[in-house]
Amino acid sequence: MNTDRFDLGGGEPIIILRDVAKSYWREELEIPVLQGIDIEIPKGSYIALMGPSGSGKTTLLNLIAGLDRPTGGSLEVCGYELNDLDDDELAAWRNAHVGFIFQNYNLVPVLNAFENVELPLLLTGAGRGERRDRVDQALTLVNLTDKMRNYPRQLSGGQEQRVAIARAIVTDPDLLVADEPTGALDAKNAEEVLALMERLNTDLGKTIVVVTHDPKAAHHARHQIHLEKGVLDRTVEVNR
Amino acid sequence: MRWLALIWKSLMRSKRRTLLIVGSLVLSVFTVAVLQSLLTTLNAVTNNPNSSNRLVVRHKSGLTQMLPRSYEAYLRQQSEVETVCALQWFGGYYQDPRNFFANFASDETVLFQTFREEFGVSGITEAQMKDYIRDGAGCIVGESLAKKNGWKVGDTVPLTGTIFPISPRLTIRLIFKSPKPSDENVLHFHYKLLEEGVPRMKGLVGSFWLRAHRPEDIPRLIERVDRHYANSAYETLTETENAFNLSFVKMLGNIGAIIQGITAAVVVAILIVTGNTMATAIRERATEIAVFRAMGFSAGRVLTLLLSEGVLLVGVGGLLGVLLANLAAGGVRESLGMAMPFFADFAILPATILSCLVGALAIGVLATFIPAYAATRRPITEGLGSVG
Numbered sequence: 001m002n003t004d005r006f007d008l009g010g011g012e013p014i015i016i017l018r019d020v021a022k023s024y025w026r027e028e029l030e031i032p033v034l035q036g037i038d039i040e041i042p043k044g045s046y047i048a049l050m051g052p053s054g055s056g057k058t059t060l061l062n063l064i065a066g067l068d069r070p071t072g073g074s075l076e077v078c079g080y081e082l083n084d085l086d087d088d089e090l091a092a093w094r095n096a097h098v099g100f101i102f103q104n105y106n107l108v109p110v111l112n113a114f115e116n117v118e119l120p121l122l123l124t125g126a127g128r129g130e131r132r133d134r135v136d137q138a139l140t141l142v143n144l145t146d147k148m149r150n151y152p153r154q155l156s157g158g159q160e161q162r163v164a165i166a167r168a169i170v171t172d173p174d175l176l177v178a179d180e181p182t183g184a185l186d187a188k189n190a191e192e193v194l195a196l197m198e199r200l201n202t203d204l205g206k207t208i209v210v211v212t213h214d215p216k217a218a219h220h221a222r223h224q225i226h227l228e229k230g231v232l233d234r235t236v237e238v239n240r
Numbered sequence: 241m242r243w244l245a246l247i248w249k250s251l252m253r254s255k256r257r258t259l260l261i262v263g264s265l266v267l268s269v270f271t272v273a274v275l276q277s278l279l280t281t282l283n284a285v286t287n288n289p290n291s292s293n294r295l296v297v298r299h300k301s302g303l304t305q306m307l308p309r310s311y312e313a314y315l316r317q318q319s320e321v322e323t324v325c326a327l328q329w330f331g332g333y334y335q336d337p338r339n340f341f342a343n344f345a346s347d348e349t350v351l352f353q354t355f356r357e358e359f360g361v362s363g364i365t366e367a368q369m370k371d372y373i374r375d376g377a378g379c380i381v382g383e384s385l386a387k388k389n390g391w392k393v394g395d396t397v398p399l400t401g402t403i404f405p406i407s408p409r410l411t412i413r414l415i416f417k418s419p420k421p422s423d424e425n426v427l428h429f430h431y432k433l434l435e436e437g438v439p440r441m442k443g444l445v446g447s448f449w450l451r452a453h454r455p456e457d458i459p460r461l462i463e464r465v466d467r468h469y470a471n472s473a474y475e476t477l478t479e480t481e482n483a484f485n486l487s488f489v490k491m492l493g494n495i496g497a498i499i500q501g502i503t504a505a506v507v508v509a510i511l512i513v514t515g516n517t518m519a520t521a522i523r524e525r526a527t528e529i530a531v532f533r534a535m536g537f538s539a540g541r542v543l544t545l546l547l548s549e550g551v552l553l554v555g556v557g558g559l560l561g562v563l564l565a566n567l568a569a570g571g572v573r574e575s576l577g578m579a580m581p582f583f584a585d586f587a588i589l590p591a592t593i594l595s596c597l598v599g600a601l602a603i604g605v606l607a608t609f610i611p612a613y614a615a616t617r618r619p620i621t622e623g624l625g626s627v628g
Binding site: 059062065067068087088091092093094095096100102106108109110111115119120122123167179 | 243246249250252253527528531532533534535536537538539540541619620621624
C-alpha cells in the first residue's frame with residue numbers, strides 16, 4: 001500500500017470539495033460532523049470512504065451524492081456546483097448523474113426486478129421500448145435476466161443487491177455511490193457484488209464512492225480515504 | 241410500467257388494508273348518497289312545480305275532522321277558482337293488508353282538470369274519461385300500480401276499507417300514465433260510492449282541492465276562504481298543496497337537520513379513518529419515499545404520487561358507493577313506493593352522485609395531503625437512516 005495524504009492521482013476531477021463542512025443542530029447545540037474537507041476525486045476513481053463510526057463518512061457520501069447540503073464550503077460534482085441547485089434541480093441532477101446502492105438494497109417490494117430497475121427511467125422521458133432495452137442491458141450486466149419477473153421476496157440477498165446495482169446503473173450515471181453495499185450479504189455474495197462493482201469501474205469507467213467498514217470491500221477500491229472525527233485523515237492507494 | 245400501474249401497485253401493497261378502507265368508503269358514500277337523496281325526494285314533495293296553483297282546504301282542527309260538502313258551492317263561486325275537487329283518503333287495501341297503496345274517493349267530474357299534470361291528460365281520451373264518469377263503481381289507476389298487480393282495464397278490484405266499513409268492488413275504467421312514478425301509485429273512485437256506503441259521510445268530505453286560474457291568486461284566496469269560515473262550526477285551514485305535503489313531512493321531525501347531522505358525522509368519521517390509514521401507510525414507507533427521492537423523484541412528484549394513491553383509493557370507494565346506492569334506490573322504489581308514493585320517485589340524482597364523488601375525492605386529498613407533505617419534507621438522509 002502507498003500512503004500519501006489526499007493524493008488521488010491525476011486526471012480530470014469529477015468531484016471537487018472545497019472547505020466543506022457539515023453540522024447538525026440539536027436544539028441550540030451545534031454538532032459538527034465534517035470540517036474543512038478539501039479534496040479532488042478524478043473521474044473513473046474507485047474510492048472507499050473509511051473511518052470509525054461517527055467519523056462523518058456517510059455524511060460525506062450524502063453530500064457528494066446531493067442527498068444533503070453542506071453548512072459550509074462548496075461541492076462541484078459531475079460539473080455542477082451543487083450549492084447553486086434548488087431542491088428540484090438537485091433531484092433532476094441525481095437522476096441524471098448518480099446511481100445509488102444501499103446496504104439493505106431498498107428495492108420496492110411491490111415491483112418486480114424489471115420494474116424496480118425501470119423506476120429511475122420513468123423520470124428520463126425515455127419511451128417504453130427504450131426503457132425496456134436499457135433495463136434488459138442493465139439486468140444482463142448483473143446477470144439476472146432470468147429473474148426479471150421475480151419480486152424482491154423471491155430473490156436472495158445477493159440477487160436483490162444485483163438488482164439494486166442494475167437500478168443504479170440503468171440511467172448510465174457518471175457516479176455510483178454505495179453505503180455498505182455488502183453489509184447485509186454473506187461472504188460469497190459480497191464477493192460477487194464487489195467483483196461486479198469493480199467491473200463497473202474498470203470496464204464501464206464509472207466513478208465509484210463506497211462507504212465501508214469492511215477491509216475486504218475497501219480492498220477492491222483503488223483508493224481509500226480515511227476520515228477521523230470529521231476531518232480527512234489520510235488517503236491510501238490500494239495495490240491490487 | 242406506467243405511472244398508473246406504479247400508483248396501483250403501491251396501493252395494493254397491503255390488500256387487506258386497502259379493501260377495508262375501500263369498504264368503509266363504500267359504506268360511507270352509500271349512506272351519504274341515500275340520505276341526501278331522501279332529502280331531495282322529500283324536498284321535491286314539498287316543492288312540486290305542478291302544484292303551484294293548487295290549494296287544499298281542510299278542517300282547521302285536523303285531517304280527521306270533516307268539512308260540509310256544501311262549502312263546495314262557495315268555493316266554486318270565487319272568481320280565481322277554476323275547479324273544486326272533493327277528495328277523501330280511503331285507506332283501503334287489495335287482497336292483503338300489506339298490499340297497501342294510496343286510494344281516494346274523489347269527485348270524478350273535476351278530477352282530471354284539477355290534477356291535469358299528474359294524469360297526463362293529453363294521453364287520456366274524452367271517451368275514456370266519460371267511461372269512468374259514467375260507471376259509478378268504476379275506478380282509475382296509475383300504470384305502475386296496475387303493472388304491479390297485473391291489472392288491466394275492465395278488471396275488478398275489490399278494495400277492503402280500513403277507515404271506512406265498506407269494501408267496494410271497483411271496475412278499472414282507465415289506466416293512466418304520469419310524468420312522475422309517484423303519481424302512478426294511486427287509485428281513485430267515485431266519491432258518491434263512499435257517501436252512499438258510509439252514512440256518516442253523507443254531506444261531508446275530508447278536503448277540497450282547488451285549482452286556481454293563476455298562482456298569484458293563491459294568497460288572496462287562502463286569506464278569503466279562511467276568513468269566510470272563521471268562527472263557524474267548521475273552520476277551515478287553507479294552504480298550498482306544497483304546504484299541505486310539508487305538514488306530512490314535518491311529522492317525521494326535522495328530517496333535514498337529522499340527515500345533515502348524520503351526513504356530517506359520516507364525513508368526519510371517514511375523514512379520520514382515511515387520514516389515519518393514509519398516515520400509517522405513508523409512515524411505513526418512509527425509507528421507500530427517501531429512496532424514490534434519492535433516485536431523482538422531486539418532492540413534488542412524490543407528493544403527487546401519494547396524493548394520487550389517496551384519490552384513487554377514495555375514487556374507487558366513492559364510485560362503488562354511488563353504484564350501490566343506485567342499486568338500493570331501485571329497491572327503495574320497489575318496496576316503499578306503494579305505501580309512501582313519494583318513494584316511487586326516489587332516485588340518486590346526478591347532482592347527488594357528483595357531490596358524493598367530489599366529496600369523496602376531497603376526503604382523499606385532505607386525508608393524504610398532510611402525511612404525504614410531511615413525508616416529502618423529511619430530509620432524504622433521515623428517511624434512509626443514513627446519518628453519521
